[in-house]
Amino acid sequence: MHDHTEETDALALKIFEYAKARTRLDPIPLNFPKTEAELDELCGETITPDGIGGITALELFTDVLEPASLSVDYTKYLSFVPAAPTESAVLFDLVVGAASIYGGSWLEGAGAVYAENAALEWLRKIAEMPEGSGGVFVPGGTVGNLSALVAARHEAVLRLGEDRPARFAIVASKESHSSIEAAALVMDCDVILCETDENRRMTGDAVAALLDEHGDRVCAVVTTSGTTNLGIIDELRSIGEACRARDVWLHVDGAYGGAGLASSRTHHLFDGLELADSFIVDPHKWLFAPFDCCALLYRNPERAVDAHAQHAGYLAFLDSHGDKNPSDYAIHLTRRVRGLPFWFSLATHGTKAYEAAVDVTLDLTNAAAEMIRHADHLELAHDPNLSIVAFRRIGWDAAQYQAWSEDAMNSGLAFVTPSRMDGEPIYRFCFVNPRTTTDEIAEIIDALR
Numbered sequence: 001m002h003d004h005t006e007e008t009d010a011l012a013l014k015i016f017e018y019a020k021a022r023t024r025l026d027p028i029p030l031n032f033p034k035t036e037a038e039l040d041e042l043c044g045e046t047i048t049p050d051g052i053g054g055i056t057a058l059e060l061f062t063d064v065l066e067p068a069s070l071s072v073d074y075t076k077y078l079s080f081v082p083a084a085p086t087e088s089a090v091l092f093d094l095v096v097g098a099a100s101i102y103g104g105s106w107l108e109g110a111g112a113v114y115a116e117n118a119a120l121e122w123l124r125k126i127a128e129m130p131e132g133s134g135g136v137f138v139p140g141g142t143v144g145n146l147s148a149l150v151a152a153r154h155e156a157v158l159r160l161g162e163d164r165p166a167r168f169a170i171v172a173s174k175e176s177h178s179s180i181e182a183a184a185l186v187m188d189c190d191v192i193l194c195e196t197d198e199n200r201r202m203t204g205d206a207v208a209a210l211l212d213e214h215g216d217r218v219c220a221v222v223t224t225s226g227t228t229n230l231g232i233i234d235e236l237r238s239i240g241e242a243c244r245a246r247d248v249w250l251h252v253d254g255a256y257g258g259a260g261l262a263s264s265r266t267h268h269l270f271d272g273l274e275l276a277d278s279f280i281v282d283p284h285k286w287l288f289a290p291f292d293c294c295a296l297l298y299r300n301p302e303r304a305v306d307a308h309a310q311h312a313g314y315l316a317f318l319d320s321h322g323d324k325n326p327s328d329y330a331i332h333l334t335r336r337v338r339g340l341p342f343w344f345s346l347a348t349h350g351t352k353a354y355e356a357a358v359d360v361t362l363d364l365t366n367a368a369a370e371m372i373r374h375a376d377h378l379e380l381a382h383d384p385n386l387s388i389v390a391f392r393r394i395g396w397d398a399a400q401y402q403a404w405s406e407d408a409m410n411s412g413l414a415f416v417t418p419s420r421m422d423g424e425p426i427y428r429f430c431f432v433n434p435r436t437t438t439d440e441i442a443e444i445i446d447a448l449r
């Protein structure tokens with residue numbers, strides 16, 4: 001099974017050819033999901049006692065499995081939060097796989113972890129978090145949020161000792177991401193929902209009032225920068241000050257929006273972020289990295305180690321080789337060095353190219369908003385924030401929204417799914433792909449007539 005044969009050489013060539021062709025594919029097809037029964041029919045048994053061989057398995061992937069999986073980098077994929085990894089990041093992902101590196105400890109992954117840390121350090125700088133802040137790349141915002149909140153609770157337990165409450169609570173707004181609710185469930189904590197102002201932002205005054213009302217029950221405040229649905233950024237500075245004054249942990253969820261730090265046009269929206277005790281951003285969303293990649297940063301990484309490090313006899317040797325083990329900063333042990341494709345692309349293109357690419361998506365956002373303002377069948381549901389445009393199709397009910405989206409997906413016209421705002425259906429465009437063109441946006445807007 002591990003022999004180096006001509007067959008593996010041939011397979012390597014095929015795989016390199018595939019990777020090269022896929023990174024050049026233009027246009028990229030949306031593809032279309034199939035049912036399990038259809039895939040059964042098309043694939044037959046793939047796991048057999050003798051194996052079907054690499055070439056056959058690869059063909060099965062390219063001919064059947066891949067076309068039944070959506071391409072998130074399709075230029076008219078504007079739903080949810082898509083992705084648009086750079087060619088260099090995607091290609092380097094192959095290298096990461098081939099290199100067989102264990103990313104959990106410094107002892108085992110020193111070189112790779114060093115490079116991951118350089119990428120984290122760039123994020124720390126644009127976030128203006130204090131020097132010495134640091135952390136780790138985890139699979140996604142959900143694990144990042146949970147890990148940060150577990151560290152926050154640990155801090156509160158240490159601070160309060162015997163006086164700690166039987167059950168902690170997390171303050172967040174109703175606009176915050178569903179993963180906060182999920183984290184609270186795992187942690188057996190309550191979520192205290194904070195009112196938002198007329199701009200749907202959580203404010204320092206509202207947070208201060210809740211903290212005064214609930215006292216030591218609150219182990220963390222979560223602000224979102226920006227929200228997944230509308231891109232709204234909470235009032236970071238005054239919330240941070242309210243937290244500081246009361247010794248409460250501030251977590252900033254920038255899973256989607258944190259990329260806006262990279263552009264001088266949106267950087268100021270994050271004013272106050274340096275007050276965060278923890279911060280996440282997903283490079284797999286709007287920073288052109290492949291799945292899966294979330295950067296988790298702590299103001300005091302050593303404190304997070306206290307909450308997260310696993311101890312076992314068979315691991316003790318690792319601790320004798322320094323204490324900067326990526327495993328110790330989140331809920332995980334074994335990990336892929338998933339920050340490396342992002343690092344490689346940053347190193348390749350330089351940070352200016354990142355700013356320029358984010359700016360292109362901001363231009364697309366403005367262009368889309370302008371077209372919607374001028375379309376009599378559409379109206380903006382909200383002023384655009386970051387790279388999200390939310391709008392209504394005038395006169396349609398939820399069923400019509402749904403039906404149009406299904407048709408658009410089936411015909412390959414676009415992947416634009418309905419969302420909701422205050423219980424009412426809306427459409428939203430989320431721009432993270434600099435290859436999307438204004439002509440494509442115009443085409444979608446026209447098709448909504």
Ligand SMILES: *Cc1c(COP(=O)(O)O)cnc(C)c1O
Pocket residue numbers: 081139140141142143145177179224225226227228253254255256257282294
């Ligand atoms: C996407 C998102 C998450 C969850 O991130 P995953 O990488 O999907 O786990 C959390 N918070 C916000 C604000 C998000 O946009």
